[in-house]
Amino acid sequence: MAPWGERLAGVRGVLLDISGVLYDSGAGGGTAIAGSVEAVARLKGSRLKVRFCTNESQKSRAELVGQLRRLGFDISEGEVTAPAPAACQILKERGLRPYLLIHDGVRSEFGQIDTSNPNCVVIADAGESFSYQNMNNAFQVLMELENPVLISLGKGRYYKETSGLMLDVGPYMKALEYACGIKAEVVGKPSPEFFKSALQAIGVEAHQLLSM
Amino acid sequence: MAPWGERLAGVRGVLLDISGVLYDSGAGGGTAIAGSVEAVARLKGSRLKVRFCTNESQKSRAELVGQLRRLGFDISEGEVTAPAPAACQILKERGLRPYLLIHDGVRSEFGQIDTSNPNCVVIADAGESFSYQNMNNAFQVLMELENPVLISLGKGRYYKETSGLMLDVGPYMKALEYACGIKAEVVGKPSPEFFKSALQAIGVEAHQLLSM
Numbered sequence: 123m124a125p126w127g128e129r130l131a132g133v134r135g136v137l138l139d140i141s142g143v144l145y146d147s148g149a150g151g152g153t154a155i156a157g158s159v160e161a162v163a164r165l166k167g168s169r170l171k172v173r174f175c176t177n178e179s180q181k182s183r184a185e186l187v188g189q190l191r192r193l194g195f196d197i198s199e200g201e202v203t204a205p206a207p208a209a210c211q212i213l214k215e216r217g218l219r220p221y222l223l224i225h226d227g228v229r230s231e232f233g234q235i236d237t238s239n240p241n242c243v244v245i246a247d248a249g250e251s252f253s254y255q256n257m258n259n260a261f262q263v264l265m266e267l268e269n270p271v272l273i274s275l276g277k278g279r280y281y282k283e284t285s286g287l288m289l290d291v292g293p294y295m296k297a298l299e300y301a302c303g304i305k306a307e308v309v310g311k312p313s314p315e316f317f318k319s320a321l322q323a324i325g326v327e328a329h330q331l332l333s334m
Numbered sequence: 335m336a337p338w339g340e341r342l343a344g345v346r347g348v349l350l351d352i353s354g355v356l357y358d359s360g361a362g363g364g365t366a367i368a369g370s371v372e373a374v375a376r377l378k379g380s381r382l383k384v385r386f387c388t389n390e391s392q393k394s395r396a397e398l399v400g401q402l403r404r405l406g407f408d409i410s411e412g413e414v415t416a417p418a419p420a421a422c423q424i425l426k427e428r429g430l431r432p433y434l435l436i437h438d439g440v441r442s443e444f445g446q447i448d449t450s451n452p453n454c455v456v457i458a459d460a461g462e463s464f465s466y467q468n469m470n471n472a473f474q475v476l477m478e479l480e481n482p483v484l485i486s487l488g489k490g491r492y493y494k495e496t497s498g499l500m501l502d503v504g505p506y507m508k509a510l511e512y513a514c515g516i517k518a519e520v521v522g523k524p525s526p527e528f529f530k531s532a533l534q535a536i537g538v539e540a541h542q543l544l545s546m
Contacts, residue, residue, distance in 0.1 A: 248466075249466060250465075250466045250467070251466070252465075252466040252469070253462075253464075253465060253466070254460075254461060254462045254463075254464040254465070254501070255462070257464070257501060257505075258500060258501050261492070261499070261501050261505075262498060262499060265492075265499055279512060279513050279514075279515075280473070280477075280513055286474060287473070287474060287477055288470060289466070289469060289470050289473050289509075289513055290513075292512055292513070293469075293473075293508075293509035293510065293512050293513040294509060296505075296508045296509055296511075296512040297501075297505035297506060297508055297509040298505065299508075300491060300504055300505050300508040301491050301492055301501055301502075301504070301505040302491075303491075
């Protein structure tokens with residue numbers, strides 16, 4: 123691999139993941155990963171454009187940013203690209219009314235969305251809300267649609283909390299895909315559209331980017 | 335398709351499914367499907383060998399047979415091939431100690447199985463017991479094993495209850511497969527070994543069989 127100086131030539135922007143990169147989530151707000159508060163401060167003090175690009179879908183951006191600020195990070199809501207707002211835009215554009223299989227913490231992001239008489243399902247990292255009853259509700263909504271639409275906020279297999287490994291949204295997305303014989307649309311990483319929207323927000327081209 | 339008389343020439347045995355064929359499960363013990371009580375009686379009064387082959391894994395055979403008898407079926411426990419006893423045999427043969435992600439109704443079938451310090455996961459149609467907590471427990475057991483073994487009692491997508499469609503074990507099996515990057519071993523239909531054990535029980539060869 124080329125040395126850092128060479129790799130950084132031409133780099134104009136940096137995309138930073140949040141969970142597992144800046145901090146480990148967990149009880150009591152999680153813990154900052156050693157050196158990350160300082161690294162963010164140095165990047166933001168440099169000539170580089172910085173954007174935070176996360177698949178976090180248990181919390182609203184407001185809650186997430188509040189938590190990070192309490193851990194010492196200099197970060198504001200407008201600097202964060204997250205799947206829930208991206209999904210809301212898709213729902214509005216396509217006239218979709220979702221059954222929301224999501225964590226209560228992220229529900230506020232969907233405050234402007236019509237959820238009556240659902241014609242699609244949005245699934246996110248719902249944690250304890252992944253009950254059999256809720257999964258079955260989502261399944262029944264999909265089975266009653268002529269063209270079932272399942273939108274998944276990310277497709278991660280699992281993530282690490284301070285207490286151990288936790289199932290992410292991906293396994294539950296796969297469960298509904300198999301049950302209904304359909305394929306989900308993934309909003310969030312690794313979807314190229316999602317990365318593009320983060321780049322557009324800082325006016326940087328893909329070849330000018332460092333992502334970590 | 336050949337006429338019935340021709341198709342039945344050489345047939346010596348009949349395998350009958352239970353749920354969705356003899357009865358629809360649901361609240362209050364479910365309901366017999368019209369004509370099925372009489373059909374079973376006529377088959378058992380004929381020259382044909384009859385065996386019941388089910389993927390039912392929410393109930394023990396004793397409970398299932400009790401329910402069917404109350405609905406008017408002439409059926410005994412010894413006439414039923416079911417996944418839980420087949421799984422117990424595999425666990426014993428291979429020295430496996432399962433974490434059981436199953437419905438309480440079928441737990442008695444595993445009464446003789448050592449479940450301490452689990453070195454595999456057995457998943458069945460657990461219904462409401464498919465909580466996030468229980469799924470995550472199963473996931474964590476698998477992730478800590480060098481060679482993760484996941485045994486699934488069937489892989490059905492869903493089944494019909496009198497109240498509507500219900501998620502079966504298959505979607506949850508797929509969820510754990512994806513989360514852990516593994517492939518489950520399916521015990522029950524459509525596994526050829528499972529059908530073979532049902533045939534052996536009535537001494538009939540596959541080409542002499544009618545299955546419905």
